[in-house]
Amino acid sequence: MKNFDEIQIPSVRGIQLLLEPIVVKLQNLEIELQKLPKKAQSSKYYRNNDLKQLFGLSNNTIIKYRENGTLPFTRLGDVYLYEVDEINKILKLNEVKL
Incomplete structure (x- = not known):
C-alpha cells in the first residue's frame, strides 16, 4: 500500500484569519x-437597423415616428441615431399593465 500524506482541513477561524x-484591502x-471623480457615462445609441431588428419596425414606420x-x-449626415435611454423611456411610458 502507498502512504498518503494526511490532508488537514483548516478550521473556520483559520479561514477567517x-x-x-x-x-x-477590498x-x-x-x-x-x-x-475618484465620476466619469460621465457616454450615451449609447441605436441606429435604424437596430430598431428594425429589436422592435420589428419598418423603414416607413421609423420615418413616420421621426x-x-x-x-x-x-442626425449626423445621413445617419440617424436614437438614444437608448430615450427609447427605454418611450417603452416605459407605453407599458400596458393588466
Missing part, C-alpha cells in the same frame, strides 16, 4: 474608488 486582510480599495415627434433622434 486568512480572509480578513483581503477583506480589509474595503480600502472601495473607499478610494468612491473618491416626423411626427414620437421618436427623438440625432
Whole structure:
C-alpha cells in the first residue's frame, strides 16, 4: 500500500484569519474608488437597423415616428441615431399593465 500524506482541513477561524486582510484591502480599495471623480457615462445609441431588428419596425414606420415627434433622434449626415435611454423611456411610458 502507498502512504498518503494526511490532508488537514483548516478550521473556520483559520479561514477567517486568512480572509480578513483581503477583506480589509477590498474595503480600502472601495473607499478610494468612491473618491475618484465620476466619469460621465457616454450615451449609447441605436441606429435604424437596430430598431428594425429589436422592435420589428419598418423603414416607413421609423420615418413616420421621426416626423411626427414620437421618436427623438440625432442626425449626423445621413445617419440617424436614437438614444437608448430615450427609447427605454418611450417603452416605459407605453407599458400596458393588466
